Amino acid sequence: MTEPEFDTRAFRNALGRFPTGITVITTMGPDNKPEGLTANSFGAVSLDPPLVQWCLGKKAPSLPIFRDGGYFAINILKDTQRDISNKFATPAEDKFSGVDWRRGLGGAPILANSLAVFECRNETQYEAGDHLIFIGAVEDHTHVDGTPLLYNAGNYGVAVPHPDDYHPNADAIRFNDLVL
Numbered sequence: 343m344t345e346p347e348f349d350t351r352a353f354r355n356a357l358g359r360f361p362t363g364i365t366v367i368t369t370m371g372p373d374n375k376p377e378g379l380t381a382n383s384f385g386a387v388s389l390d391p392p393l394v395q396w397c398l399g400k401k402a403p404s405l406p407i408f409r410d411g412g413y414f415a416i417n418i419l420k421d422t423q424r425d426i427s428n429k430f431a432t433p434a435e436d437k438f439s440g441v442d443w444r445r446g447l448g449g450a451p452i453l454a455n456s457l458a459v460f461e462c463r464n465e466t467q468y469e470a471g472d473h474l475i476f477i478g479a480v481e482d483h484t485h486v487d488g489t490p491l492l493y494n495a496g497n498y499g500v501a502v503p504h505p506d507d508y509h510p511n512a513d514a515i516r517f518n519d520l521v522l
């Protein structure tokens with residue numbers, strides 16, 4: 343009997359049931375050309391030493407630059423930065439035109455108005471299927487008050503407090519009454 347074919351679409355849909363924040367991960371190319379892409383594969387790994395991870399598709403044009411770079415910066419987006427997310431998810435010769443940014447460690451671009459930034463030494467990479475896992479050693483980080491841009495089931499979203507956590511009569515209130 344032949345194996346049933348793996349349904350990649352259903353797999354992606356199932357993965358999409360895990361909501362995430364959205365980051366733009368940046369690095370500086372050898373010719374001083376900034377690179378960056380939208381990524382939601384970011385995650386915490388270790389507190390001591392401080393390590394984070396993210397995954398880059400092996401077909402991404404920016405892969406050689408990230409692989410060979412010394413540093414990358416992880417910019418966590420605010421809910422006001424949907425346009426930035428779209429811009430950095432679209433292949434383009436210069437994704438940084440019209441974007442306010444400054445050079446961080448190793449020249450990796452830090453985007454203005456980020457909710458948090460992790461500046462990382464490009465420590466280790468692991469090949470895993472069709473992606474490369476990057477482990478970043480966090481050398482500096484910042485954050486501000488604000489609300490994150492979320493990605494949920496293929497759509498952008500915003501975070502609202504769970505009604506049970508902040509309203510004494512939460513049982514009497516329907517969730518939709520709070521978000522609309």
Ligand SMILES: Cc1cc2nc3c(=O)[nH]c(=O)nc-3n(C[C@H](O)[C@H](O)[C@H](O)COP(=O)(O)O)c2cc1C
Nearest residue numbers: 379380381382383397398399402403404431432433
């Ligand atoms: C919400 C969202 C999350 C994404 N997450 C990732 C990711 O974690 N890794 C990845 O390789 N591509 C991810 N992408 C796709 C890249 O942003 C896109 O392929 C981009 O064009 C790659 O940059 P490049 O063309 O400059 O290499 C994501 C796209 C979106 C919209």
